[in-house]
Amino acid sequence: MTGEYDALTRARLVDEPLKAERTTRGEFVRDRARVMHSAALRRLAARTQVVGVGESDFPRTRLTHSLECAQIGRELAGALGADPDLVDTACLAHDLGHPPFGHNGERALAEFADKFGGFEANAQSLRVLTRLEAKIVDGDGRSVGLNLTRATLDAATKYPWPRQPENPKFGCYDDDKPVFDWVRLGAVPGMKCIEAQIMDWADDVAYSVHDLEDGVQAGLVSLEWLDGDAERAELVALTQDAYLDVSGAELQAAIDRLRALPCWVRGYDGSLRAMVALKQMTSELIGRFCGAATRATRNAGDGRPLRRYAGDLLIPDDARAECAVLKAVAARYVMRRTVTLAMQERQREQLAELLAAVATGAPETLEPALQAAFEAADDDAGRLRVVVDQVASLTDTSALAWHQRLMR
Numbered sequence: 001m002t003g004e005y006d007a008l009t010r011a012r013l014v015d016e017p018l019k020a021e022r023t024t025r026g027e028f029v030r031d032r033a034r035v036m037h038s039a040a041l042r043r044l045a046a047r048t049q050v051v052g053v054g055e056s057d058f059p060r061t062r063l064t065h066s067l068e069c070a071q072i073g074r075e076l077a078g079a080l081g082a083d084p085d086l087v088d089t090a091c092l093a094h095d096l097g098h099p100p101f102g103h104n105g106e107r108a109l110a111e112f113a114d115k116f117g118g119f120e121a122n123a124q125s126l127r128v129l130t131r132l133e134a135k136i137v138d139g140d141g142r143s144v145g146l147n148l149t150r151a152t153l154d155a156a157t158k159y160p161w162p163r164q165p166e167n168p169k170f171g172c173y174d175d176d177k178p179v180f181d182w183v184r185l186g187a188v189p190g191m192k193c194i195e196a197q198i199m200d201w202a203d204d205v206a207y208s209v210h211d212l213e214d215g216v217q218a219g220l221v222s223l224e225w226l227d228g229d230a231e232r233a234e235l236v237a238l239t240q241d242a243y244l245d246v247s248g249a250e251l252q253a254a255i256d257r258l259r260a261l262p263c264w265v266r267g268y269d270g271s272l273r274a275m276v277a278l279k280q281m282t283s284e285l286i287g288r289f290c291g292a293a294t295r296a297t298r299n300a301g302d303g304r305p306l307r308r309y310a311g312d313l314l315i316p317d318d319a320r321a322e323c324a325v326l327k328a329v330a331a332r333y334v335m336r337r338t339v340t341l342a343m344q345e346r347q348r349e350q351l352a353e354l355l356a357a358v359a360t361g362a363p364e365t366l367e368p369a370l371q372a373a374f375e376a377a378d379d380d381a382g383r384l385r386v387v388v389d390q391v392a393s394l395t396d397t398s399a400l401a402w403h404q405r406l407m408r
Contacts, residue, residue: 012190044095101347132389197306220333354391354407
């Protein structure tokens with residue numbers, strides 16, 4: 001593939017003429033509008049990010065995270081010469097496949113689907129974009145989802161490979177392989193386009209910084225705790241185990257650099273002054289991580305715009321380590337609280353019970369749009385995949401409502 005947005009990259013699964021009144025609208029602007037108006041994006045408003053839906057008056061959800069990720073990705077794209085609308089769309093779309101209850105729900109679905117192809121939120125996102133979201137059908141009446149351009153689908157593909165025994169992360173299921181192959185036409189196997197790399201870093205920056213902000217604002221995190229040697233050691237161990245396999249010395253240095261920043265908040269009491277300081281820290285950290293990647297990438301390049309497969313996003317080791325440490329802070333003090341772990345265990349049980357109940361009662365237990373797919377499936381694996389599609393499409397609140405209704 002070239003480094004240009006040519007006819008190959010702008011192609012759609014089904015050809016569509018532009019509407020006469022919108023002939024000046026670019027293809028990637030068109031893609032962005034389709035994702036922005038999709039039901040799948042709206043559902044993210046009621047899916048957990050870190051602080052659960054209903055636990056706070058103003059928590060971040062998967063939707064607000066996606067919007068913030070898109071803003072960060074758009075600015076990074078503009079700075080590096082990639083198309084901002086294309087990256088914006090990829091960021092908006094990257095979490096569409098996430099099920100109710102966040103990564104906790106993903107675990108329950110993966111266990112249920114292990115014997116017929118597994119479950120991976122990023123593979124589910126491709127399925128949502130190219131099959132499940134209602135917008136365009138082909139000549140045979142089969143859904144092609146939002147019928148986005150090849151470049152947009154490629155940019156939204158965080159893991160550009162099918163399921164592999166040695167890797168729990170993957171970008172498509174076996175029955176979506178034909179569409180995946182169409183998306184990846186001409187690409188180097190396993191290589192991400194620059195737009196997907198930007199989306200991936202924007203995602204990391206957004207959730208590492210904003211999850212920290214949410215934890216502090218909710219009173220679950222005090223950054224003063226990181227002044228203690230024992231806490232820093234625990235944080236380093238968690239970071240190494242879950243986020244970044246580098247030396248303890250590198251992570252200790254990352255913590256020290258963060259603690260030395262003038263914007264670092266050491267006390268938060270909910271006052272106006274404290275809220276302003278916390279927002280300032282959030283802004284400074286996002287600028288720090290994005291600026292580091294932009295400078296490193298520009299310094300290594302020849303000045304040409306970075307598009308498609310014309311180059312790579314370079315993220316300095318220091319920035320990657322600092323970002324990983326912030327992820328570990330939210331994990332340690334928010335997601336691994338005793339009360340949270342107990343709640344997550346119950347949520348997994350509820351999703352497992354719901355999956356079994358939907359499977360037992362299908363197709364009647366499915367929404368009308370999925371009943372035909374269930375009845376047309378060739379085998380049990382295909383039918384169970386439709387059951388997964390149904391449960392994965394639910395929000396936190398609707399999953400609980402479905403569970404209550406079906407488990408009477």
